[in-house]
Amino acid sequence: xxxxxxxxxxxxxxxxxxxxxxxLPVTLGIAIFSMLIGLLIALVIAFLLDLKIxxxxxxxxxxxxxxxxxxxxxxxxxFYFGFPQVFPRLAQIPIYIVAVYVMSINGSAYMSExxxxxxxxxxxxxxxxxxxIGMTKYQAMKRIILPQAARIAIxxxxxxxxxxxxxxxxxxxxxxxxxxxxxxxxxxxxxxFLENYLVVGIIYWIITLVFTNLLNRLETKMNKAY
Amino acid sequence: MLxxxxxxxxxxxLDVLKNINLNVDKxxxxxxxxxxGSGKSTLxxxxxxxxxxxxxxxxxxxxxxxxxxxxKIDTLNLRKSTSMVFQHFGLFKNKTxxxxxxxxxLVVKKIKYSEAMKLGKYFMDKVGLPDKYDSYPSQLxxxxxxxxxxxxAMAIKPKVMLFDEPTSALDPELVNEVLKVMQNLAHENxxxxxxxxxxxxxxxxxxxxxxMDKGEIIDKxxxxxxxxxxxxxxxxxxxxxx
Numbered sequence: 190x191x192x193x194x195x196x197x198x199x200x201x202x203x204x205x206x207x208x209x210x211x212x213l214p215v216t217l218g219i220a221i222f223s224m225l226i227g228l229l230i231a232l233v234i235a236f237l238l239d240l241k242i243x244x245x246x247x248x249x250x251x252x253x254x255x256x257x258x259x260x261x262x263x264x265x266x267x268f269y270f271g272f273p274q275v276f277p278r279l280a281q282i283p284i285y286i287v288a289v290y291v292m293s294i295n296g297s298a299y300m301s302e303x304x305x306x307x308x309x310x311x312x313x314x315x316x317x318x319x320x321x322i323g324m325t326k327y328q329a330m331k332r333i334i335l336p337q338a339a340r341i342a343i344x345x346x347x348x349x350x351x352x353x354x355x356x357x358x359x360x361x362x363x364x365x366x367x368x369x370x371x372x373x374x375x376x377x378x379x380x381x382f383l384e385n386y387l388v389v390g391i392i393y394w395i396i397t398l399v400f401t402n403l404l405n406r407l408e409t410k411m412n413k414a415y
Numbered sequence: 416m417l418x419x420x421x422x423x424x425x426x427x428x429l430d431v432l433k434n435i436n437l438n439v440d441k442x443x444x445x446x447x448x449x450x451x452g453s454g455k456s457t458l459x460x461x462x463x464x465x466x467x468x469x470x471x472x473x474x475x476x477x478x479x480x481x482x483x484x485x486x487k488i489d490t491l492n493l494r495k496s497t498s499m500v501f502q503h504f505g506l507f508k509n510k511t512x513x514x515x516x517x518x519x520x521l522v523v524k525k526i527k528y529s530e531a532m533k534l535g536k537y538f539m540d541k542v543g544l545p546d547k548y549d550s551y552p553s554q555l556x557x558x559x560x561x562x563x564x565x566x567x568a569m570a571i572k573p574k575v576m577l578f579d580e581p582t583s584a585l586d587p588e589l590v591n592e593v594l595k596v597m598q599n600l601a602h603e604n605x606x607x608x609x610x611x612x613x614x615x616x617x618x619x620x621x622x623x624x625x626x627m628d629k630g631e632i633i634d635k636x637x638x639x640x641x642x643x644x645x646x647x648x649x650x651x652x653x654x655x656x657x
Contacts, residue, residue, distance in 0.1 A: 314501055
């Protein structure tokens with residue numbers, strides 16, 4: 190492909206998909222685990238905030254504010270490089286685990302707000318109706334409120350997941366060998382920057398497209414009642 | 416069967432209910448009227464403990480609630496023997512009309528699914544919606560929604576049904592279908608407490624009318640008495656302005 194003397198090796202470019210793609214499970218693994226653990230933490234936070242305990246709320250608010258108000262990269266550096274300085278034993282935790290727990294925490298800060306807003310957006314009168322016929326608050330939440338809140342929460346939660354997938358790109362700075370890291374290493378050693386980075390960009394894009402498509406289908410299905 | 420004694424409720428500095436005493440006999444229809452902000456809705460909501468009264472007692476048959484000490488069990492028991500129809504319907508939007516009616520049967524009464532379905536259909540038919548079992552609330556008109564809400568409230572076989580301005584959020588042409596369902600209930604001797612602004616309807620169905628103003632029961636009596644014979648100036652002013 191040097192006919193027009195364009196410095197772009199198409200063959201090499203195409204071959205990189207399989208090489209870089211091999212590390213896709215690492216990228217997806219970090220993102221999926223972060224999402225699941227983050228969602229769990231977010232649910233707990235949303236539940237605790239709902240108890241309206243003043244002191245606890247202040248702490249949780251600070252937590253949310255900090256992790257939403259600082260870049261993911263800074264958070265990763267603080268946890269991976271910073272904390273072991275004070276607690277040396279933390280240095281023994283594998284980078285993958287550190288990546289997952291920092292990203293879980295980061296995601297949880299966003300998702301707890303999403304969950305709270307979704308629950309609040311279900312009109313209160315449905316809860317009262319459920320109570321008025323003798324249901325307990327737990328039954329009402331489980332059968333009436335949360336299913337509706339879930340439907341509202343799904344698009345923003347999907348966005349959080351996409352952010353997490355893209356956020357995994359930063360973990361190569363810690364030494365996690367995921368798709369971005371592989372692209373970076375190959376690019377530096379071959380000087381074929383455009384080929385490598387374009388491939389990795391396209392892979393991220395495809396993940397997002399596939400996931401968005403799945404999400405849209407789920408939304409259509411859940412919107413049946415509305 | 417329903418006895419309310421010395422009920423008080425305030426929101427902050429505002430006394431919404433002041434020493435409310437009320438008796439409703441089995442099978443009777445009591446209609447509460449009065450100006451906005453007079454505490455009618457709060458009284459009704461207190462009977463279902465959606466509002467916690469500050470003082471006083473509520474008794475339905477053998478369930479007795481004292482405001483000073485309301486347990487979770489008491490609350491549940493009271494709510495199982497009363498049911499409420501709201502101004503804004505409050506249908507469960509994630510469930511079909513029939514599922515709305517079945518919900519209390521399944522969850523509260525613990526009735527088997529097949530049996531609950533049969534009962535659910537019975538009550539849907541009763542409010543004149545045999546063709547709307549599978550419709551979601553978003554597919555129903557206001558009047559239909561309110562009738563589903565009434566079916567849902569009837570289904571748990573309450574001892575008393577509470578209606579909080581059930582037609583106030585409806586388009587005028589849909590009011591009658593709801594009132595008709597309520598009238599049928601009255602004919603079947605359902606015990607009802609109704610807050611409404613539909614005076615014609617009140618006059619027709621009420622065994623007793625209660626006039627409330629500023630958190631107090633000002634007067635009560637037959638519709639004939641309240642509408643035509645009472646010489647209380649507050650009542651006369653209210654009725655004159657309608």
